[in-house]
Amino acid sequence: MERYRDEEAFMQQHIETMEVATRGRDFIDVTAEIAHRLKAVRAGNGLLTLFIRHTSASLTIQENADPDVRHDLVNALDRLAPESAGYVHDIEGPDDMPAHxxxxxxxxxxxxxxxKGRMVLGTWQGIYVVEHRARPHQRDVVIHFAGEIGTG
Known part of the structure; x- marks a missing residue:
């Protein structure tokens, strides 16, 4: 177990917004881009928080080795919230309420x-923006790092 002993260091914060272009219903791997941004601010030890500013797209950590997993997850979500369920809210189209x-x-x-500047993810884990709408969108993900900056 690592112990925090540097009395000179103190928690700092970095916040930025990353735009993600989606192609419609899909999982978009953003792991490498987020790692790049952590490296650019020289992140050390701390906590990374990601927040997507939308109600019809989401974030998840999922398998990054076999793309069939993401394909099956899209299909499973479609079965859990089908477009044909007769929702009252349909002002933006039949895929909107299922996306919510x-x-x-x-x-x-x-x-x-x-x-030490690296996300502590499992071997087969990746970070994904999940687009739940049928058509492409521009999605905003807020990246917030709290911890040591300028040490990584």
């Missing part, structure tokens, strides 16, 4: 520990 339900089932934020 899918976001509720997944999440709009993630918290990931960072050690």
């Amino acid at each position: 339900i899918k976001t509720m089932l997944t999440d709009t934020h993630l918290a990931i520990p960072v050690s």
Whole structure:
């Protein structure tokens, strides 16, 4: 177990917004881009928080090795919240209310520990923006790092 002993260091924060272009219903891997941004601010030890500013797209940590997993997850979410369920809210189209339900089932934020500037993810884990709408969108993900900056 690492112990924090540097009395000179103190917690700092970095916050920025990353735009993610989606192609319609899909999982978009943003792991490498987030790692790049942590490196650019020289993140050390701390906590990374990600927040997507939308109600019809979400964030998740999922398998990054086999793309069939993400394909199956898209299909499973479609079965859980089908477009044909007769929703009252349909002002933005038949995929809108199912997208809200899918976001509720997944999440709009993630918290990931960072050690020595690297996200502490499992071997087969990646960070994904999940687009729940059928058409492409521009999605905003807020990246907030709290911890040591300028040490990584």
